[in-house]
Amino acid sequence: MSFPPSSNLYMSSAIRNGASERETFHKFFECWLVEQNQFLHSLISASKHLSTAPAPAPSRHRDDSNGRITDSELRQLIDRVTRHYEDYYRVKSRCAKQDVFTMLSPSWLSSLESAFLWMGGWRPTMAFHLLYSKSGMQLEAALADLIRGLSTGDLADLSPSQLSRIDELQRRTIREEKLLTERMAAHQETVADHEMVELSQAVTEMLQSGGGGGDEDARVDMEERVESTLKPKEEGLEAIVEEADDLRLRTLKGILEVLTPVQAVHFLIAAAELHLRLHEWGKKKDAGAVGGARE
Numbered sequence: 293m294s295f296p297p298s299s300n301l302y303m304s305s306a307i308r309n310g311a312s313e314r315e316t317f318h319k320f321f322e323c324w325l326v327e328q329n330q331f332l333h334s335l336i337s338a339s340k341h342l343s344t345a346p347a348p349a350p351s352r353h354r355d356d357s358n359g360r361i362t363d364s365e366l367r368q369l370i371d372r373v374t375r376h377y378e379d380y381y382r383v384k385s386r387c388a389k390q391d392v393f394t395m396l397s398p399s400w401l402s403s404l405e406s407a408f409l410w411m412g413g414w415r416p417t418m419a420f421h422l423l424y425s426k427s428g429m430q431l432e433a434a435l436a437d438l439i440r441g442l443s444t445g446d447l448a449d450l451s452p453s454q455l456s457r458i459d460e461l462q463r464r465t466i467r468e469e470k471l472l473t474e475r476m477a478a479h480q481e482t483v484a485d486h487e488m489v490e491l492s493q494a495v496t497e498m499l500q501s502g503g504g505g506g507d508e509d510a511r512v513d514m515e516e517r518v519e520s521t522l523k524p525k526e527e528g529l530e531a532i533v534e535e536a537d538d539l540r541l542r543t544l545k546g547i548l549e550v551l552t553p554v555q556a557v558h559f560l561i562a563a564a565e566l567h568l569r570l571h572e573w574g575k576k577k578d579a580g581a582v583g584g585a586r587e
Contacts, residue, residue: 317387318400324380325571331373332564338369339557342445366553373560377544381537388412392530402574403581411476411536416469416543419563420462423447423547426562445554457550465543472536479528491521 341361388395396412408414430448431438443449450458482488498514544563548556 314391314394314399317383317394317398320383321398321400324376325568327376328564329568331376332561332568334369335373335557335561335564338366339561342554342557363553366557370548370553370556370560374545374548377541381541384537385534388530388533392526392533395533396529402571402578404574404577405570408570410469411472412533413537413540414567416465416536416539417462419543419547420458420465422562422566423458423559426558430558445552446558447551447555450555454550458547461543461546461550465539465546468539472532472539476532479525479532482525482528487521491517 338361384395398406398412401409410416427447427450430444430446434444434446434448437444438448495514495518498510547559551559
């Protein structure tokens with residue numbers, strides 16, 4: 293049986309072999325998705341061993357296939373999943389410094405996923421909608437037990453204190469997300485500033501005159517001018533994308549800090565399921581569109 297390469301091992305190999313950033317991150321992402329799916333199975337398996345009933349008497353020989361899973365074991369699993377997200381953003385940050393445009397228009401995502409992107413990734417406030425949606429589903433499923441005063445321990449059982457902390461985190465995230473959105477809008481408008489308009493006119497005039505009249509020095513000077521003009525645009529995008537990814541990761545960690553280990557497992561399951569299924573549905577739609585166009 294063959295196993296897919298780990299995302300970290302692939303990155304190490306790709307860097308040594310000098311692969312392009314686009315190709316490197318694309319392959320890394322594919323490996324990372326395989327790992328996310330593996331983590332999803334681990335999380336689901338852990339959730340099936342959760343119980344709010346009193347724990348059985350300890351035994352010298354624990355049957356892991358049927359025994360309860362401890363909070364310590366849950367935290368270890370949650371930490372591994374969190375590190376997996378950290379790895380993703382660490383690699384993405386490194387690749388964005390080399391080619392930020394690729395990170396903002398990723399070819400490895402489907403058209404469906406791309407339509408819902410916010411600065412090259414998921415919108416941070418979406419995490420709260422995910423949390424409340426999953427909480428509502430579990431609340432509805434356990435309503436009879438909750439009415440009888442029984443505790444579910446999952447996202448249906450969020451305490452008033454937890455809800456208050458989540459609300460505070462959501463408000464803070466909304467403010468930061470809004471500021472970044474405004475910064476991106478302002479930065480995008482610089483593509484039509486005086487320097488860019490003047491440069492585009494100068495290049496057009498040079499092309500109309502026959503590429504500088506055969507003057508190689510003039511052509512090289514113009515190319516250097518184009519590069520120097522575009523450089524701050526690119527650097528501005530790099531900074532904004534890095535801050536957006538930082539907000540995404542901080543939002544995820546912030547929510548996990550509020551939740552109990554059991555609740556965190558259910559939240560991470562919902563997050564992985566949504567991400568993987570959206571990717572799968574989008575790829576199928578894209579494949580269908582290509583197939584239809586060929587007919």
